[in-house]
Amino acid sequence: MTTRLTAVITGASRGIGAALARRCVAEGMRVALLARTAAPLQALAAALGDQAHAYPCDLASADAVAEVARHVSSDFAGAPDLLVNNAGLFELATIETMDPTAFSAVLQTNLVAPFLLTRALLPEMRTRGSGTIVTLGSIADRNVFPENGAYAASKYGLRALHEAMRAELRGTGVRTVLVSPGPVDTPLWDPLNPDERPGFTPRASMLRADDVADAIWFAVSRPASVNIDELRLSRS
Numbered sequence: 001m002t003t004r005l006t007a008v009i010t011g012a013s014r015g016i017g018a019a020l021a022r023r024c025v026a027e028g029m030r031v032a033l034l035a036r037t038a039a040p041l042q043a044l045a046a047a048l049g050d051q052a053h054a055y056p057c058d059l060a061s062a063d064a065v066a067e068v069a070r071h072v073s074s075d076f077a078g079a080p081d082l083l084v085n086n087a088g089l090f091e092l093a094t095i096e097t098m099d100p101t102a103f104s105a106v107l108q109t110n111l112v113a114p115f116l117l118t119r120a121l122l123p124e125m126r127t128r129g130s131g132t133i134v135t136l137g138s139i140a141d142r143n144v145f146p147e148n149g150a151y152a153a154s155k156y157g158l159r160a161l162h163e164a165m166r167a168e169l170r171g172t173g174v175r176t177v178l179v180s181p182g183p184v185d186t187p188l189w190d191p192l193n194p195d196e197r198p199g200f201t202p203r204a205s206m207l208r209a210d211d212v213a214d215a216i217w218f219a220v221s222r223p224a225s226v227n228i229d230e231l232r233l234s235r236s
């Protein structure tokens with residue numbers, strides 16, 4: 001009997017996370033799907049079959065991150081082979097109009113949660129000498145636009161976190177990959193109506209979630225001796 005490789009994917013109920021979950025299961029992995037809302041998560045897990053498992057949790061809560069890390073490690077009998085820190089919030093507002101609670105929620109979900117989840121799962125990967133951690137950056141991890149203060153601050157921070165991990169893990173066998181797409185047509189854009197906003201990319205001209213999942217799969221499926229440090233994606 002062959003042992004299946006395992007993956008933990010945050011924000012797996014829709015968009016990029018769901019596309020990647022489908023790809024990982026198609027490639028033969030056993031996958032833990034994490035997101036807050038149980039119903040779509042469980043529906044996706046059911047559609048993907050017995051290699052997909054739903055773990056509803058709010059990653060903005062440090063206690064919930066610790067609890068889900070324990071739960072998944074127990075179910076997988078160890079840290080996963082692949083951790084994808086993908087869950088994210090996108091809020092548009094100027095600095096003067098940004099609700100401080102919304103600002104904190106973006107930083108907590110996009111930056112603090114990946115730190116906490118990685119911190120919980122990394123020690124065993126390091127001891128084992130294998131594993132891949134994928135961080136979902138954005139075009140906004142290097143470029144700042146008006147109304148993007150909270151999101152860009154979180155993504156710049158996330159890129160720094162990734163670069164620190166890369167430096168700390170070089171030579172350990174644990175790989176770290178930053179994947180930074182431009183606009184991707186996912187439900188993230190539903191409340192924002194980019195087609196009607198001057199200066200925004202129309203949805204039909206955005207990348208597809210499967211394009212990003214494909215790029216992530218390319219990075220993680222390289223030989224173990226190869227670390228793709230960073231991938232930046234845009235529409236041709």
Ligand SMILES: NC(=O)c1ccc[n+]([C@@H]2O[C@H](COP(=O)([O-])OP(=O)(O)OC[C@H]3O[C@@H](n4cnc5c(N)ncnc54)[C@H](OP(=O)(O)O)[C@@H]3O)[C@@H](O)[C@H]2O)c1
Nearest residue numbers: 011013015016035036037059060087088138183184186188
């Ligand atoms: N779409 C783009 O244009 C684009 C471009 C560049 C980078 N990205 C990045 O790619 C990642 C995925 O984006 P997407 O477009 O696929 O977004 P999406 O369609 O809005 O999906 C976000 C996912 O994150 C989950 N989530 C949000 N807050 C959470 C929390 N506190 N705890 C657990 N799960 C949470 C959501 O489920 P629940 O709401 O049920 O929790 C959902 O599964 C994000 O990091 C985003 O910043 C997106």
